[in-house]
Structure formats: C-alpha cells, structure tokens
Amino acid sequence: MPTVFVEKDRCKGCTLCVEICPHGVLEMSKEINAKGYFFPFAAKPDECTGCRNCVMVCPDCAIQVEVKGKVSERPKALAEKQVHYCPGCHHGIIHRLVAEAIDSLGIQEKTVGVAPVGCSVLAYDYFNVDMHEASHGRAPAVATGIKRGRPDLIVFSYQGDGDLASIGMAETVHAANRGEKITVIFVNNAIYGMTGGQMAPTTLPGQVATTCPYGRDVNLAGYPIRMSELLKELKTPAYIARVAVYDAKTIVQAKLAIKKAFDYQVKGVCYSFVEVLSTCPTGWGMTPPDASKWVESNMVPYYPLGEFKNPDKGVVKETER
Amino acid sequence: MAKKLMKGCEAIGEAAIQAGCRHFFGYPITPQNEIPEYMSARLPQVGGMFVQAESEVSASNMLYGAAGAGIRCFTSSSSPGISLMQEGISYIAGAELPVVFVNIMRGGPGLGGILPSQSDYFQSTKGGGHGDYRLLCLAPSTVQEAADLVQEAFDLADKYRNPVMILGDGLIGQMMEPVEFKKVINPEDLPEKPWATTGAKGRKPNVINSLYLDPEDLEKHNWKLVKKYEEMAKNEKRWEVFNLDKKADILFVAYGTVARIIKTAIEVLKEKGVNAALFRPITLFPFPGEALEETAAKCKHVFVSELSTGQMIEDVKYHLGKERKVHFYGRVGGMVMTPEELVEETLKIVK
Numbered sequence: 001m002p003t004v005f006v007e008k009d010r011c012k013g014c015t016l017c018v019e020i021c022p023h024g025v026l027e028m029s030k031e032i033n034a035k036g037y038f039f040p041f042a043a044k045p046d047e048c049t050g051c052r053n054c055v056m057v058c059p060d061c062a063i064q065v066e067v068k069g070k071v072s073e074r075p076k077a078l079a080e081k082q083v084h085y086c087p088g089c090h091h092g093i094i095h096r097l098v099a100e101a102i103d104s105l106g107i108q109e110k111t112v113g114v115a116p117v118g119c120s121v122l123a124y125d126y127f128n129v130d131m132h133e134a135s136h137g138r139a140p141a142v143a144t145g146i147k148r149g150r151p152d153l154i155v156f157s158y159q160g161d162g163d164l165a166s167i168g169m170a171e172t173v174h175a176a177n178r179g180e181k182i183t184v185i186f187v188n189n190a191i192y193g194m195t196g197g198q199m200a201p202t203t204l205p206g207q208v209a210t211t212c213p214y215g216r217d218v219n220l221a222g223y224p225i226r227m228s229e230l231l232k233e234l235k236t237p238a239y240i241a242r243v244a245v246y247d248a249k250t251i252v253q254a255k256l257a258i259k260k261a262f263d264y265q266v267k268g269v270c271y272s273f274v275e276v277l278s279t280c281p282t283g284w285g286m287t288p289p290d291a292s293k294w295v296e297s298n299m300v301p302y303y304p305l306g307e308f309k310n311p312d313k314g315v316v317k318e319t320e321r
Numbered sequence: 322m323a324k325k326l327m328k329g330c331e332a333i334g335e336a337a338i339q340a341g342c343r344h345f346f347g348y349p350i351t352p353q354n355e356i357p358e359y360m361s362a363r364l365p366q367v368g369g370m371f372v373q374a375e376s377e378v379s380a381s382n383m384l385y386g387a388a389g390a391g392i393r394c395f396t397s398s399s400s401p402g403i404s405l406m407q408e409g410i411s412y413i414a415g416a417e418l419p420v421v422f423v424n425i426m427r428g429g430p431g432l433g434g435i436l437p438s439q440s441d442y443f444q445s446t447k448g449g450g451h452g453d454y455r456l457l458c459l460a461p462s463t464v465q466e467a468a469d470l471v472q473e474a475f476d477l478a479d480k481y482r483n484p485v486m487i488l489g490d491g492l493i494g495q496m497m498e499p500v501e502f503k504k505v506i507n508p509e510d511l512p513e514k515p516w517a518t519t520g521a522k523g524r525k526p527n528v529i530n531s532l533y534l535d536p537e538d539l540e541k542h543n544w545k546l547v548k549k550y551e552e553m554a555k556n557e558k559r560w561e562v563f564n565l566d567k568k569a570d571i572l573f574v575a576y577g578t579v580a581r582i583i584k585t586a587i588e589v590l591k592e593k594g595v596n597a598a599l600f601r602p603i604t605l606f607p608f609p610g611e612a613l614e615e616t617a618a619k620c621k622h623v624f625v626s627e628l629s630t631g632q633m634i635e636d637v638k639y640h641l642g643k644e645r646k647v648h649f650y651g652r653v654g655g656m657v658m659t660p661e662e663l664v665e666e667t668l669k670i671v672k
Contacts, residue, residue, distance in 0.1 A: 108521070109520050109521055109522040109523075110520040110522070111520065112390065112518045112520065114386070121532065122532075124528045124530060127526075128521070128526060129520075129521055129526055130518035130519070130520060130521050130526050130527045130528070131518070131526060131527075131528045131529070131530075132385070132386060132389050132518060132528070132529040132530070133416075133528070133529065133530040133531065133532050134382065134385070134386075134412075135382060135385075135408055135409070135412050138378070138379065138382035138385075138408075138409075141374065141378075141379040141380075141382035141383045141385075141386065142382050142383070142385055142386035142389075143386060144346075144372065144379075144383050144386060145344075145346060145382070145383035145384060145385060145386025145387035145388070145389075145390070145392075145394070146386040146387065146389065146390040146518065147386075148344065148346075148370045148372055148383070148387065149344055149370070149386070149387035149390045149391075149392035149394065150390050150391075150392065150519065152520075153390070153518075153519070153520055170375050170376060170378075170379065171375065171379050171382070173375075174374075174375035174379065178372075
C-alpha cells in the first residue's frame with residue numbers, strides 16, 4: 001500500500017495537495033507546524049493509489065510518496081534550501097520541473113542558470129548548479145555571454161513577466177532572434193509579485209493590480225502581451241511552448257515541454273522558450289486553490305496552452321494546437 | 322613582433338587579441354566603430370566570438386555573463402554608449418568580474434557631438450553607475466601606449482577581479498602611428514578561474530552575484546571592495562613627468578591627447594624662455610596624487626588643461642590643497658586646443 005510522507009515543517013499550508021488528490025486522502029491538520037501553518041496529513045491512507053499528484057504539486061517539496069518500496073525523491077538539481085515563495089505560489093512547482101529536466105538529461109554538472117530580478121531573484125540558491133544573478137530583464141543577455149563564452153555548457157534563464165516582457169523585452173526578442181542556444185523559462189503570473197503586485201505587461205484586461213486599482217484599462221495600458229505568440233513570428237527560434245501547472249494534467253504537460261526545451265539545447269538546436277502560466281495568490285488576493293482555478297478560467301482563454309513552434313514541426317498553426 | 326602602422330582603434334582591437342581575448346560584445350557608436358569592425362573581422366580568424374548586441378545595455382550584460390563564466394572579454398564604446406553600459410559595469414564591479422572597457426570619449430552631455438572630448442572623467446573615476454565602486458582607469462596618450470595599456474588592462478582586471486576602463490578620445494582612436502605588440506598570450510595558457518561558472522563538476526555550485534540582502538553582509542562586501550581599491554592605489558599608480566630637471570616655471574597637468582599637445586607647447590615655450598614641465602597621470606584611478614604633489618613642489622605655477630570644463634582639476638586641487646592656485650584651460654564640444662592657445666595662456670600666467 002502506498003504511503004504519504006509529509007515533512008510538516010517544510011509545509012506552508014497552501015492546501016494544493018488536498019485539492020489535487022483524486023481520492024481525498026489528504027486533509028489539513030488542526031494543529032500548526034513550526035512555521036505556524038496548518039499542514040496536511042493522510043486522513044484516509046487506505047484510499048491512496050500512489051499517483052504522486054501531491055508530490056508534483058507541492059511547491060515546497062514537502063511531500064514524498066512511497067509506492068512498492070520506492071520513495072519519490074527530491075530532484076538532485078534542486079537544492080535542499082526551502083524556497084522563500086508565498087504559500088501556494090507556483091514557482092516552487094516550476095523549480096522542481098526544471099530540476100527534474102536537468103536530472104533526467106544528466107546535465108547537472110554542465111548546466112548554468114541565470115536568475116532574474118523579481119520573486120525568483122534568489123533562484124540561485126534553489127538550483128544545485130552554477131548560477132548567475134542578472135540585473136532586471138537582462139538574463140537573456142547574460143545567458144548569451146555565458147553560452148558564447150562556453151558553448152559546451154547548458155545555459156538557461158528563469159524569468160518572470162515583468163523581467164522578461166517589460167524591462168527585458170529587447171534582450172528577450174534579440175536573444176531569440178539571434179537563435180542563442182539557450183533555454184528560457186518564462187513564468188507568467190500576470191503581475192509584479194515581489195514589488196507588491198503592480199500591473200505587468202501581461203496583466204489581463206480589467207484585472208486589478210496596485211498600479212491599476214480600477215482594473216487594467218486597455219485604452220491606457222494596451223492589451224496584455226502574448227510573448228509566445230510574439231516570439232513565434234520570428235524565423236530563428238526553434239521551440240516555443242506555453243504550459244501551465246494548475247492541475248495534474250497540466251503539470252505533466254509542463255514537465256514534458258520543459259524537458260523538451262532543455263533536450264533541444266543538448267542536441268544543439270537553437271533557442272527554446274517555455275512560458276509557464278503561474279499564480280500569485282498574494283498579489284491576486286486569492287487562496288492558492290482559487291488562484292490555480294483562476295489560471296484555468298481567466299488566463300488560459302487569453303493565453304492558450306500548446307506548442308507554438310517545434311523544430312520538428314515548424315510553426316504550429318492555430319488550428320493544430 | 323615588428324612595428325606596424327595602425328589606426329588607434331585597430332591597434333586597441335589587435336592588442337586585445339594579442340592579450341588572449343577572444344570574446345567581444347558591443348554595439349556600434351561613432352567615433353569607435355573601427356574597433357567592433359576590426360574585431361568582427363579578426364575574431365573569427367583566431368577562433369574567437371564577436372557578438373553585435375542589441376544595445377549597450379545588453380552588451381554590458383553579455384560581458385557580465387561571459388566574464389562570470391571565466392572568459393577574458395572586452396568591449397568598446399563611446400560616451401553615450403558607456404552611459405548605457407553603466408548598469409552592467411555596476412553589476413560587474415559588484416560581482417567582482419574582470420572585464421576591459423574602452424571608452425573613446427566624445428562630447429556631451431546628451432547626444433552631444435562625435436568629436437574628441439575628455440568629459441567622462443568623473444564618470445570613469447568616481448563611479449559612473451550606482452553604488453560604491455571604482456574602476457581601474459587608464460588613459461593612453463599615444464597609439465603605442467593604447468596598445469600597451471589594453472594588454473595590461475586584461476591582467477589587471479584578472480589580478481583585482483575588477484572592471485578596467487581605458488579612457489581614450491576620438492584623436493587617439495582615429496590617428497595612425499607605428500605600434501608594436503609586446504605580448505602574445507594564448508588564451509589556453511591563461512590561469513583557471515576557480516570561482517567561474519564552468520559547470521559544478523566535483524565541486525559546490527559557483528554563484529556570480531551582487532545581491533546581499535543582509536545589510537551586514539553588504540557592508541562587509543563594500544569594505545572588502547574598498548580594500549581592493551586601496552591595494553590598487555598602493556601598486557598601480559602610473560604617471561609620466563616630462564621636461565622637468567630641477568625646477569620649472571610652470572607645470573602642466575594633463576592626460577591623454579591634451580598631454581601630447583602640451584608637449585609641443587613646451588617646445589615653443591622653451592624658445593620664449595619659459596621653462597615648462599608636464600605631469601601626465603596614466604592611471605586616472607588610482608590618481609597619482611603623491612607624485613603630483615612632489616612634482617608640483619618644484620614648479621612655480623600649476624596649469625591644468627582638459628577637453629572638459631574642468632573635471633580632473635578637482636583631483637589636482639584635492640592633492641595640492643587650498644593654498645595652491647591651479648590655473649585651468651579647457652576646450653569642449655569637440656573643439657581641441659592648439660599649442661599656440663596653450664602658449665598664450667601660459668604667458669598670461671608666468672608674466
């Protein structure tokens with residue numbers, strides 16, 4: 001029988017695991033952990049089928065599941081250090097997927113990551129690989145310098161929407177257009193998280209942020225930028241995809257896309273870009289499960305998921321997605 | 322290597338290659354386009370990499386990336402472009418990375434003009450970008466010296482893990498003079514940089530970073546940088562004293578192109594019975610203040626001349642003290658003083 005292990009003091013009580021469990025195995029405790037959060041426990045352990053959805057969705061890597069004597073593990077490329085992100089923030093899930101891709105391709109010892117400015121500014125502490133901390137928006141330029149200097153390395157940047165689509169738009173477009181052999185992980189949560197929830201270039205029409213308290217007015221701020229669609233129009237980039245991590249299915253799809261993006265770089269195919277729709281429960285003012293649902297109901301209609309460019313298929317047409 | 326007649330900009334490019342640099346990241350701007358053009362032709366011939374960035378902001382961040390990965394790299398630009406590079410320069414200084422910058426100065430502020438100037442002295446010697454940091458700043462006055470200093474700049478950048486700025490002007494960049502490259506370094510012979518991001522194989526991950534959220538750590542880091550600048554001040558001050566025997570009627574203080582014009586003026590003044598000498602700082606940071614003090618003590622008058630409205634003069638006055646009168650003559654906007662103008666100004670002072 002599968003067993004769920006909860007490292008309770010790592011938990012931030014986001015409840016995403018409780019929501020994702022298809023069999024209602026997990027419930028939140030009545031007591032609090034060392035951080036002051038309620039944490040999950042296996043209330044109906046007999047119902048567990050060992051699907052490990054809870055492992056995948058936990059942004060804090062606080063859950064492991066044993067199935068037939070095999071315990072799920074923390075990816076080697078993910079550092080032991082606890083992430084500082086707010087409860088339920090998808091950054092933790094995406095970090096794990098990036099680390100899993102690095103592990104599965106066996107490239108940890110030759111990977112160099114570039115952290116952005118934004119919520120994930122400390123990403124250099126969370127990946128077990130050589131890292132650079134870049135200035136705001138310049139991660140693709142920094143990654144270009146590293147990769148041109150040492151083409152044998154696998155280089156990725158990890159950037160949010162303010163960093164990549166606003167201040168770093170020029171660096172993003174030109175690195176893509178030069179066909180830099182790098183992988184860009186773009187975490188789009190439609191808001192500036194770290195600075196306190198200001199409007200981003202990706203904030204949805206009508207969406208409230210601290211610098212658009214009456215909702216984004218497209219007459220003043222224009223429509224949100226669809227980065228994947230924009231980059232797709234360039235001839236050079238090889239792989240462009242948009243994924244999300246709001247439920248088990250999308251997490252698996254995201255995992256595949258991120259692995260593919262790294263794999264194309266390993267094979268020497270140029271520029272790969274994965275946009276991951278993500279949440280900001282704090283900035284949006286929602287519970288983590290509501291924020292995840294909001295991605296599906298509000299973001300996905302404007303930011304459709306799928307592959308936009310694939311080196312094996314060329315530009316993927318609208319109808320094929 | 323035999324002497325070759327070369328344009329200043331091209332000599333700077335070749336000097337970098339002979340110093341073992343194989344990576345250039347830059348963006349076109351007049352009057353230094355011959356450097357990126359030269360590098361784009363030469364680097365592929367020697368297995369190097371030339372990247373034309375989308376902006377100077379991006380170029381300076383590419384340098385941050387390459388230097389962090391342990392690559393000997395450099396760029397060149399001119400004043401407005403160097404302003405755009407300040408973001409990268411500040412991060413490079415903060416993360417303690419070795420990068421060589423060349424600024425072929427033109428007149429400002431703003432878009433200014435495209436003709437020679439020395440108006441970026443403050444920017445180069447007092448910081449330029451945000452935060453408490455210094456660049457090691459070298460000012461050549463001949464094409465040969467430009468080549469020598471570029472070669473040396475790479476070693477100094479590595480030695481101190483600090484950005485080095487070569488401060489030239491349009492005249493140095495555009496004139497042709499015979500030049501000889503004194504060193505030839507094979508990049509493969511350069512020492513390993515154990516702190517660089519080369520892939521964490523058999524060691525803990527390396528991180529290239531300038532972020533210190535804990536104020537105690539940042540304070541420590543700031544003082545550590547100061548120690549480094551003090552070390553530079555102890556070891557690296559360079560200057561030239563010209564035409565000073567025991568005493569002089571007047572001491573010119575000037576760097577770069579202006580110092581050359583002064584050398585001609587000194588010859589003319591000799592004929593007029595005025596004994597003039599020149600003190601030429603070669604390192605602008607660290608500024609050779611003590612040597613200037615000693616030299617000035619032997620001279621009746623001190624006369625600073627710059628292609629600016631008066632920037633280096635502040636360092637001169639700082640070292641010579643309030644009591645000492647310091648005369649000044651500057652031309653700006655791309656206008657360059659003639660030896661005759663300097664002679665005339667000198668005669669006003671000494672008579």
